[in-house]
Amino acid sequence: MGKIRVYKLAKELGIKSSNIIDLLQELGEEISSHMSTIDDEIVDTLKELIDSKKSGTEKKKKTKEKSKKKKCRKKGQTVKKEVVQNAEASDEISSIDGGEDGENVIEVQLPLTVKGLAELLNVNPNTLIGKLIGLGVMATINQNLEPEAIELMAEEFGKRVKFITQEDKMKRIREIEDREEDLKPRPPIVTVMGHVDHGKTSLLDVIRHTNVTATEAGGITQHIGAYQTIVNGKKITFLDTPGHEAFTAMRARGAQITDIAVLVVAADDGVMPQTVEAINHAKAAGIPIIVAINKIDKDNANPDRVLQELSEHGLIPEAWGGDTICVNVSALKKINIDELLEMILLVAEMEELKANPNRPADGVVVEAELDKGRGPVATVLVKRGTLKIGDPIIAGTTYGRVRAMINDKGERVKEAGPSTPVVVLGLSDVPQAGDIFEVVEDDKTARIIAEERAERKRMQELQTKKVVSLDDLFKQIQEGDVKELKLIIKADVQGSVEALRDALLKLSTDEVRVTPIHTGVGGITETDIMLASASDAIVIGFNVRPDLNARKLAERENVEIRTYRVIYKAIEEVKAALEGLLEPEYKEVVVGHAEVRATFKVPKVGTVAGLYVTDGKINRNNQVRLIRNGVVIHEGKIASLKRFKDDVREVTEGYECGLGIEGYNDIKEGDEIEVFEIQEVKRTLD
Numbered sequence: 001m002g003k004i005r006v007y008k009l010a011k012e013l014g015i016k017s018s019n020i021i022d023l024l025q026e027l028g029e030e031i032s033s034h035m036s037t038i039d040d041e042i043v044d045t046l047k048e049l050i051d052s053k054k055s056g057t058e059k060k061k062k063t064k065e066k067s068k069k070k071k072c073r074k075k076g077q078t079v080k081k082e083v084v085q086n087a088e089a090s091d092e093i094s095s096i097d098g099g100e101d102g103e104n105v106i107e108v109q110l111p112l113t114v115k116g117l118a119e120l121l122n123v124n125p126n127t128l129i130g131k132l133i134g135l136g137v138m139a140t141i142n143q144n145l146e147p148e149a150i151e152l153m154a155e156e157f158g159k160r161v162k163f164i165t166q167e168d169k170m171k172r173i174r175e176i177e178d179r180e181e182d183l184k185p186r187p188p189i190v191t192v193m194g195h196v197d198h199g200k201t202s203l204l205d206v207i208r209h210t211n212v213t214a215t216e217a218g219g220i221t222q223h224i225g226a227y228q229t230i231v232n233g234k235k236i237t238f239l240d241t242p243g244h245e246a247f248t249a250m251r252a253r254g255a256q257i258t259d260i261a262v263l264v265v266a267a268d269d270g271v272m273p274q275t276v277e278a279i280n281h282a283k284a285a286g287i288p289i290i291v292a293i294n295k296i297d298k299d300n301a302n303p304d305r306v307l308q309e310l311s312e313h314g315l316i317p318e319a320w321g322g323d324t325i326c327v328n329v330s331a332l333k334k335i336n337i338d339e340l341l342e343m344i345l346l347v348a349e350m351e352e353l354k355a356n357p358n359r360p361a362d363g364v365v366v367e368a369e370l371d372k373g374r375g376p377v378a379t380v381l382v383k384r385g386t387l388k389i390g391d392p393i394i395a396g397t398t399y400g401r402v403r404a405m406i407n408d409k410g411e412r413v414k415e416a417g418p419s420t421p422v423v424v425l426g427l428s429d430v431p432q433a434g435d436i437f438e439v440v441e442d443d444k445t446a447r448i449i450a451e452e453r454a455e456r457k458r459m460q461e462l463q464t465k466k467v468v469s470l471d472d473l474f475k476q477i478q479e480g481d482v483k484e485l486k487l488i489i490k491a492d493v494q495g496s497v498e499a500l501r502d503a504l505l506k507l508s509t510d511e512v513r514v515t516p517i518h519t520g521v522g523g524i525t526e527t528d529i530m531l532a533s534a535s536d537a538i539v540i541g542f543n544v545r546p547d548l549n550a551r552k553l554a555e556r557e558n559v560e561i562r563t564y565r566v567i568y569k570a571i572e573e574v575k576a577a578l579e580g581l582l583e584p585e586y587k588e589v590v591v592g593h594a595e596v597r598a599t600f601k602v603p604k605v606g607t608v609a610g611l612y613v614t615d616g617k618i619n620r621n622n623q624v625r626l627i628r629n630g631v632v633i634h635e636g637k638i639a640s641l642k643r644f645k646d647d648v649r650e651v652t653e654g655y656e657c658g659l660g661i662e663g664y665n666d667i668k669e670g671d672e673i674e675v676f677e678i679q680e681v682k683r684t685l686d
């Protein structure tokens with residue numbers, strides 16, 4: 001029989017513990033304190049008693065309301081719903097319902113000392129200590145209290161507890177809406193999407209270089225994950241990771257930063273599967289799409305066909321009366337790039353993109369890595385506010401103070417406003433791409449929130465610990481219906497990281513997606529393993545090894561690490577594992593034939609055929625097809641397979657046996673039985 005402590009039940013039912021104790025006494029149960037336990041059976045009786053009291057008081061309440069209404073009507077007054085005050089019934093109700101009015105709730109942030117709680121409850125700490133002793137808790141004034149003890153103590157003084165985190169506190173401040181007059185126009189943030197090889201990277205490159213004027217200091221753009229370009233004096237921010245996968249991965253983490261999607265469609269190839277996917281992803285995000293019909297320099301370019309195909313997918317071109325802006329471009333020959341950029345500005349203007357630059361900044365981590373000389377570096381994209389040197393920030397579970405900022409031109413900057421990408425130095429650890437970053441009050445707040453988040457993450461990991469390995473991926477996929485292989489890719493040089501990542505990404509099919517959730521240069525570290533463990537990923541290392549701590553952690557967390565010295569081998573292995581991931585295809589294989597030489601009617605079983613196996617064999621698990629004069633009469637499962645009186649698993653060619661077909665009796669002498677099985681077809685990804 002289950003038991004529950006009084007205070008827990010009180011919490012569950014939203015009633016004060018003291019009320020529960022009173023009610024239990026009414027039921028003849030001798031209960032002394034909040035910590036006493038009660039049996040399930042008594043709990044049920046108690047709940048019935050509460051219900052009956054509630055309905056009883058409801059009735060009383062209604063009657064009182066009615067009579068009061070009458071009285072009021074006489075006086076020509078309107079009636080408020082909660083008119084019944086001071087009524088005996090309403091007292092009872094509010095104590096049973098717990099009466100959650102704001103004044104009675106104290107907000108508690110852990111850890112909390114006896115002294116802290118005394119202050120919140122506005123009582124003398126010694127009184128509190130005395131009460132705690134009564135509960136069996138020996139605590140000194142500066143000792144931290146367990147959440148349960150805090151709740152009990154609060155209740156003693158007629159208060160309820162609401163536990164809040166530092167993050168909750170900060171959110172409250174952050175959620176204060178900006179005033180309309182504080183909002184200023186901000187540059188649009190653009191993601192380029194489209195099918196493989198349609199020219200996303202070429203387009204991003206040509207835009208990156210087109211508007212970098214010679215007068216600009218340095219003039220050399222840096223790959224930091226995002227860059228800004230200036231068109232007619234206005235800025236546009238481009239995310240450097242093309243494709244909808246990265247875009248959606250960010251969204252899944254709650255980081256929607258893209259304002260406009262540029263969909264690249266090659267004029268010689270038209271709308272392809274990934275084009276459609278990109279359309280759907282952008283649509284799901286609710287962002288406008290501008291189509292760049294690329295490669296119009298090619299002889300076989302057919303932009304009209306592209307327009308036709310686009311409209312089949314719900315993107316009706318402006319030229320055809322719709323509202324989708326389509327621009328014919330050539331990334332290779334730099335045709336119409338300016339027009340495309342102007343269209344982006346036009347759409348941005350229509351979207352009225354605005355942000356308040358005069359508030360503490362927040363935004364998203366676009367890229368992050370551990371730099372040998374500079375420590376953790378992260379490219380962030382500011383969403384609101386202005387990020388400044390010296391700001392205490394938190395990004396995911398890492399925190400720190402902005403020590404230095406570098407823009408996409410490689411220049412050091414002191415501040416970064418809305419829609420600006422900058423590399424930030426000064427974080428304690430490497431955050432993950434897609435992490436939200438926020439400027440907080442002070443270093444301490446940053447550290448507390450980071451710790452809270454890390455703890456929450458750890459708890460989540462403990463709760464949903466799963467293990468993935470390449471070897472039994474197939475089985476796991478079958479059991480869990482998983483359609484994604486998550487990878488963490490580490491290599492000795494950036495070139496290899498990219499080569500491996502690109503090659504592995506290309507193994508993705510419509511059915512199974514390969515998702516590198518983290519890539520980086522350098523050895524495999526504990527952080528990698530933690531990430532793999534938290535995200536159900538496998539760690540792939542090329543020319544790098546895990547350090548001792550990472551190895552130990554991997555063992556503890558059951559994370560698989562595969563290391564290679566040849567890229568080809570890594571791809572081969574993942575590919576092999578993925579073949580198991582694919583939806584299996586089945587084919588039928590005939591394994592034998594038999595002829596019906598006699599039939600028997602067996603009571604309660606039905607007709608059983610006396611067979612002679614002419615070729616192959618019959619297995620109990622096979623299926624059969626009954627053929628009469630060359631025509632298939634029936635197909636079904638084997639109900640019984642016997643030799644003499646014994647059940648058997650298999651009968652081979654040249655032997656006789658008895659066979660029953662599940663749910664079928666119309667078997668005749670001279671019929672033919674074809675025996676077959678369903679086999680899985682191993683498909684390759686080619």
Ligand SMILES: Nc1nc2c(ncn2[C@@H]2O[C@H](COP(=O)(O)OP(=O)(O)OP(=O)(O)O)[C@@H](O)[C@H]2O)c(=O)[nH]1
Pocket residue numbers: 194195196197198199200201202203242294295296297298329330331332333
């Ligand atoms: N003729 C012509 N070729 C182009 C143009 N734009 C890109 N290409 C070529 O198309 C090929 C693919 O271009 P990418 O920019 O790598 O395409 P992508 O969409 O980024 O490809 P993935 O990164 O593999 O998805 C390259 O060989 C480019 O040189 C263009 O405007 N005209």
